[in-house]
Each structure stands twice: as C-alpha cells, then as structure tokens.
Amino acid sequence: MTNRYAPSRRPGRQNGQQPGQTLTDPVRHPSGAAAAVLNKRAFLLILMTLLVPGSAQTVAGNRRIGRIALRITLTVWAVTLAVVLLLVTSRSTLITLLTNPVASLLLVIVLATLAVGWAGLFINTLRLIRPVMLAPRIRAAVVVSLVFAMILSSGSLGYAAYLLNVGRTAIGSIFSNGPAMEPSEGRFNFLMMGGDAGADRTGRRPDSLSVISVDAKTGQTAIISVPRNLQNAQFSEGSPMRQIYPDGYDCGDECLINAINTEVTNEHKDLYPGVADPGAQATLEAVSGSLGIKVQAYVLVDMDGFAKLVDAMGGIRIKAGGWVPISGETIDEANGIHGMPLGWIPAGDTTLDGYHALWYGRSREFVDDYARIARQQCVQQAMLKQLDPGTLLSKFEDIVNAGTKVVDSNISAGQLGSFVDLAMKAKGQETSRLTIGPPDFDASFSTVPDFDQIHEKVDKLLAPQASGSAEDGILQPGTAPGPLSAAGTARFAQPGTQPAPPTSDFTPVTTTPDGEPITEEMLNQFKRQGDEQSIRELVATNGQCAPL
Numbered sequence: 329m330t331n332r333y334a335p336s337r338r339p340g341r342q343n344g345q346q347p348g349q350t351l352t353d354p355v356r357h358p359s360g361a362a363a364a365v366l367n368k369r370a371f372l373l374i375l376m377t378l379l380v381p382g383s384a385q386t387v388a389g390n391r392r393i394g395r396i397a398l399r400i401t402l403t404v405w406a407v408t409l410a411v412v413l414l415l416v417t418s419r420s421t422l423i424t425l426l427t428n429p430v431a432s433l434l435l436v437i438v439l440a441t442l443a444v445g446w447a448g449l450f451i452n453t454l455r456l457i458r459p460v461m462l463a464p465r466i467r468a469a470v471v472v473s474l475v476f477a478m479i480l481s482s483g484s485l486g487y488a489a490y491l492l493n494v495g496r497t498a499i500g501s502i503f504s505n506g507p508a509m510e511p512s513e514g515r516f517n518f519l520m521m522g523g524d525a526g527a528d529r530t531g532r533r534p535d536s537l538s539v540i541s542v543d544a545k546t547g548q549t550a551i552i553s554v555p556r557n558l559q560n561a562q563f564s565e566g567s568p569m570r571q572i573y574p575d576g577y578d579c580g581d582e583c584l585i586n587a588i589n590t591e592v593t594n595e596h597k598d599l600y601p602g603v604a605d606p607g608a609q610a611t612l613e614a615v616s617g618s619l620g621i622k623v624q625a626y627v628l629v630d631m632d633g634f635a636k637l638v639d640a641m642g643g644i645r646i647k648a649g650g651w652v653p654i655s656g657e658t659i660d661e662a663n664g665i666h667g668m669p670l671g672w673i674p675a676g677d678t679t680l681d682g683y684h685a686l687w688y689g690r691s692r693e694f695v696d697d698y699a700r701i702a703r704q705q706c707v708q709q710a711m712l713k714q715l716d717p718g719t720l721l722s723k724f725e726d727i728v729n730a731g732t733k734v735v736d737s738n739i740s741a742g743q744l745g746s747f748v749d750l751a752m753k754a755k756g757q758e759t760s761r762l763t764i765g766p767p768d769f770d771a772s773f774s775t776v777p778d779f780d781q782i783h784e785k786v787d788k789l790l791a792p793q794a795s796g797s798a799e800d801g802i803l804q805p806g807t808a809p810g811p812l813s814a815a816g817t818a819r820f821a822q823p824g825t826q827p828a829p830p831t832s833d834f835t836p837v838t839t840t841p842d843g844e845p846i847t848e849e850m851l852n853q854f855k856r857q858g859d860e861q862s863i864r865e866l867v868a869t870n871g872q873c874a875p876l
Contacts, residue, residue, distance in 0.1 A: 355388050358458060370457045370470045377453045378477045381446055389456045397449060404442065420749035432496040439489035447482040450474055508740050511544035512622035515790060516750070518542075518739070519612050519626040520708070522634065522689075523586070534586045535690065536704050539615060539623060541790055547753025550760040550789050551708065553701045554615055555774045556586035558764060562617035562779055568599035569610050577614060588614050604738065618764075620783035621790070627737045635682025643679045644710040648688070649872025650675050650837050651846060652703070655693045666693055668855055672848045675836035675869075677876060694864045698766040699871030705761055706873030712754075713875045762789045834872045 354361040358369055369388075376384040382397025414422045425431045454474055459467045509516070522536035537554040560576040560583070563569045569577075569592070577583045589607035592600070600606035608626050616623040638644055651674055656667035673680070673688055680688055689707045692700040739747070762785060765774055769781070839845050846866055854862045 358461060363463060366461055367463075367466050370459075370462060370466070371473065373453050373457055374450075374470070374474050374477055377449050378481055381449050381481075384453050384456060385449065389452060393452070397445070400442075400445070419752070420746045423748045424746070426492070427495075427499055429496065429499075432492060436489045436493045436496065439485050439492065443482045443485035443489060446485065447478055450478040450482065509624040512624065513790075514544055514792070515621075516542045516544055516625075516747070517616075517621055517623045519615050519623050520629065521589075521608065521611065521626060522629045522704070523589070533590055534611060534628075536701075537585065537611070537615060538701075538705065538708070539619065539621075540708075541621070542750050542754060544750070546757075547750045548757055548760075549754045550762065551705055552619060552786065552789070553705055553761070553763045553765075554585065554618070555697055555701065555763075555765045556584060557697065558585040558618065558774045558777060559583060560777060561585040561588070561614040563610075564613045564617035564622075567610070567613035567617065569596070569613065571599070572596065585611070585614055585618070608738070618777075618779060618782065619786050620779070621786060625737065625739045627739065635686045638680070638682035638685045638711070641711065641714065643681050644685055644707065644714055645677070645679050645876040646688075646706060646710050647677050647874045647876055648673065648675050648836060648870065649834050650867045650870030651851060652688055652691050652867070652870045653693050653851075654684075654687045655691055664693065668852065669693075672851060674848075675838050675846070694860065694867050695870060696766075696771070698763065698771070701763055701765065702871040703873050705763075706875060709759055710875035712751075760789055762786065834869070834874075836872075837866070837869045840866065 354365045354369060355372075358366055361369070373384040373388060376387075380398070381401045382394045382399075384394070385391070385397060386394030411422065426435070454471070457470060457474075459470060462470060518540045520536070520538045520540055521534040523534040535556055537556060539552040539554070541550045541552065542548070559581075560578045562576045563573060569588075573579075577585065577588060589611045591607075592610040593607035596610070597606045600609055603609050605628070608628055612623050612626045651672050653666075653669040654671040654673065656670050659665045659667055673684055685707060689704045690700065691703075762768055764777070764782060765771065768785065837846070844850075851863055851866065854860070854866075
C-alpha cells in the first residue's frame with residue numbers, strides 16, 4: 329500500500345541536484361557519456377582551472393570549494409590590477425613595497441600559499457576528470473596537459489616566491505637599515521669603490537674611486553673619477569679625520585687617497601663609533617671634501633668577486649680603442665715592469681666575460697692610471713647600459729647571488745625603490761664624465777692638486793641644465809677620452825690651459841703605422857725582445873672605450 333504522506337520524488341532532482349539539472353548533464357555526471365564528450369570535458373576542466381581557478385570545481389565538483397577558490401581568484405585579479413595601476417602612477421612606491429623586508433616576506437608567504445592552493449585545485453580537477461573513463465591514449469594526453477598547466481601556473485607562482493625571497497635576502501645582506509637620505513642640491517651622490525681585501529690585508533685598498541651623481545628628478549647622471557694617487561685629499565667639514573689631518577691628508581708620497589681606508593681601519597676606528605665600515609666612511613668624507621660636494625653613500629665592490637657579477641650578466645659588450653695586456657708576474661714594482669703577459673684583450677668590438685672585464689678595468693701596464701680610469705668608466709657604463717629588465721629577469725638569481733659576494737653599501741634598503749626608479753630614468757640618457765686627471769687636468773695635477781679648480785669643474789659638470797662642454801674640460805655625454813700619446817697619457821696643453829676637445833667617436837687601433845695587423849704574437853715578440861717602447865706606441869689608445 330502506498331504511503332500517501334511519503335515525500336514525492338520529482339524527476340531530475342537527486343542527491344542535491346539543482347533545479348533544471350539532470351543526471352544526463354555530462355559535466356557533472358559524466359557516466360554514460362560518449363567518448364568524444366568525455367575527451368572534451370577533460371580538456372575543458374583543465375583549461376578552466378588554468379584560466380579561472382575554482383570554476384571547474386563549481387561546475388563539476390564541490391561547489392563550496394569552487395566558490396572559495398573563485399573568491400580568492402577575483403581578489404588576486406583585483407590586487408593585480410591595483411599593482412599595475414601603481415606601477416603606472418607611482419613606480420617607486422611599488423618598488424619600495426617590494427623591497428620592504430616585512431612586506432616582501434608577506435608577499436613570499438602569499439605567493440607560496442597560492443601556488444600550493446592552485447596545485448591542489450589541479451589535483452582535484454584530475455579526480456573530477458576520472459581518467460579511468462578515458463581511452464588510454466587520451467588519458468596520457470590529459471595527464472601530460474594537466475601537469476604542464478600546473479607547472480605553468482602553480483610552478484610560476486612558486487618560482488616567483490623563490491626569486492622574491494632570494495632578492496629579499498640579498499637586500500638584507502648588502503644594504504643597511506639606516507635612515508633615508510635627502511638629495512644634496514638636487515642630486516644623489518654615490519661613491520663607487522673597487523678594491524681588494526686579501527687575506528694579508530686589513531681593510532680594502534680602493535684601486536678605483538668614482539662618484540656617480542644622479543639628478544633626483546630627471547635621473548641625469550654624471551661620473552666623476554678620482555685617481556687613487558690623489559694627494560693632500562681634503563676631509564669634509566665634520567669629518568673625525570680632520571682632528572688628525574686638519575689641512576688635508578698630507579704626509580708625503582705615502583698619503584694617497586686610496587690609503588685612507590686601510591689607515592683608518594687599522595689605526596683610527598675609534599673615531600667612528602657605531603659605523604659599520606670606518607675606512608669606507610673616511611674615504612667617502614675625503615672624496616666629499618676634495619670634490620666640494622656632499623657624497624651621501626658608498627657602494628664598495630670587491631674586485632675579486634666582480635668577475636662573478638659580469639659572468640652572471642652574460643658578459644659586457646664594448647668597443648675597445650687599443651690592445652690591453654693581462655699582466656704577468658711583477659718583476660720591478662717600482663717601475664711597473666711585469667713578466668710576459670698572460671694574454672691580451674684585442675682592440676675593436678668585443679664581449680668581455682668576468683675575467684677579461686676585470687683585467688680590462690685594472691690593467692695599467694704600458695700606459696698610466698688615467699687610461700685605466702677611462703676604461704673603468706666605460707666598464708661601469710657598459711654594465712649599467714646592458715643590465716636591462718630582460719637580462720635582470722632571465723639571470724636574476726645568478727646576478728643576486730653574485731651581488732651578495734661583491735657588493736657592500738651603506739645605502740638604506742628602505743630607499744631602494746626611489747633609487748631603482750631613478751636608475752630606470754637614467755637608462756635612456758647619456759652620461760657626462762669628469763676625471764681629476766687627464767684629459768680634464770694635467771697629468772701631474774693629482775700630486776699637487778688645486779682644489780678650487782676641482783670645485784669649479786665639478787660645479788660646472790653638475791650645474792642644472794648643463795652637461796659640460798669641451799671648453800670647460802668636461803667630456804660631453806657619449807664621448808670618449810681624447811687621443812693618447814705613446815706614453816699612454818692624454819695629449820693636452822700645459823698646466824693652466826684646457827685639454828684638447830674630446831672626440832665623439834674613435835677608430836680602434838688594430839694595425840701598425842705601416843698597416844700590418846697587430847697580433848698577440850707581435851706584442852709578445854716585442855716583450856721578449858725587451859722593446860717595451862714599441863708596445864707603448866701600439867697600445868697607447870687603449871684608454872679609449874665605448875659601451876655597445
């Protein structure tokens with residue numbers, strides 16, 4: 329007998345089905361569907377999980393999980409749109425957030441969580457597909473497609489979290505937690521020091537000193553090179569070293585500006601309580617006082633690790649004006665005489681790996697310090713020019729890992745956003761250059777420097793809306809140093825007069841005056857014969873260089 333009070337069953341409503349749904353719906357109920365339908369359903373669910381995470385669960389699986397995943401997906405899309413808008417309207421703010429240690433840690437956690445959750449949705453999608461219902465060949469194609477989609481999506485998020493954490497760790501190890509700096513007369517001035525810190529040496533001895541001055545609004549950049557043998561360097565007002573050297577760092581031929589770092593590290597650390605690197609700070613103060621500008625921060629590059637950074641970038645491309653030796657063992661240190669060269673860097677267009685870039689910027693055999701300074705400026709410009717977003721992204725981990733071994737700085741990590749933004753602005757502009765020596769000053773100028781002249785030249789270089797001129801003795805943007813004499817020193821007038829105008833282009837010297845091609849064997853033969861003068865004449869233009 330039929331119970332008339334029993335609840336009736338309406339067609340098409342079973343086990344939580346929604347109105348209008350039937351068991352014949354192949355998306356949610358694939359049992360009994362045709363093979364072609366099952367194949368399309370499998371690939372459709374994979375595509376839905378890839379493009380709109382949670383949609384596959386909503387239409388074919390657990391709706392509660394699907395709704396949660398869809399809410400997260402929509403939230404991520406909204407945040408991504410906000411990030412894009414911030415990138416367009418305030419790039420420095422976005423970079424500051426990404427480099428903030430707390431914000432970047434939270435972002436790493438969020439990205440890692442999203443990666444795991446997305447991978448979980450793909451695994452759940454595989455269960456919804458029911459591979460056992462598919463033909464063997466289609467089953468394999470579906471599994472491969474799902475794995476590929478999971479790597480493309482979830483794997484990319486996980487890798488992004490990993491790279492962000494690598495960058496976060498590097499920022500913490502390289503940069504300081506000090507207060508933000510303000511521009512001085514509208515510019516940020518950074519001292520770049522390159523030197524060695526060998527096992528037998530306390531403190532680095534900078535072999536390369538240059539100030540990179542950047543306009544705080546436009547990003548226009550100037551490089552001022554200071555020779556390592558500058559004497560009587562003036563310490564800036566307020567420097568603790570003025571207590572010891574009130575009239576400048578003047579104690580004879582040993583008091584060169586590159587000796588300050590080691591002397592302060594070994595003998596005067598007590599003058600800089602609480603300073604992480606007293607030697608670097610004292611050198612910064614000496615450069616500030618000598619140039620007559622406020623240098624706010626330093627970046628110290630260990631030259632032994634510099635090669636790793638260039639290799640991580642994939643090398644640098646330059647146009648070399650003359651052959652440069654990779655010097656052998658020192659035989660006569662007083663006169664700078666070396667044994668047979670270990671190799672040569674040829675003139676012309678070339679790509680330098682880390683080892684050769686290091687030697688290109690350090691070698692001064694057969695020429696003088698000023699040819700080397702010109703090459704160092706060129707290497708700096710080449711690195712800045714070629715460290716484009718594509719190179720940075722494709723080699724990010726290698727570059728960051730190399731940077732932690734190479735670079736030390738007192739720049740505040742909290743200000744990296746504004747400085748990266750300035751670097752991006754500077755990338756499309758030419759760089760002005762000034763050298764405290766040839767071709768902008770006489771070769772003997774560094775021995776008895778006139779600091780009033782230095783200040784005048786620096787002021788002209790950094791003056792607003794002025795990039796310097798040949799009449800001021802300042803290199804125009806994009807120009808190369810002037811011709812070099814046989815001794816390797818730039819030809820220009822006697823002290824008190826202006827140097828010859830620099831050329832805007834140069835032709836690499838690849839042949840002898842008689843037209844015979846210069847080769848490594850030819851140069852080595854002159855060396856074996858003791859004919860170093862002929863080598864000097866052939867490599868005299870190796871201070872000429874331009875980044876490609």
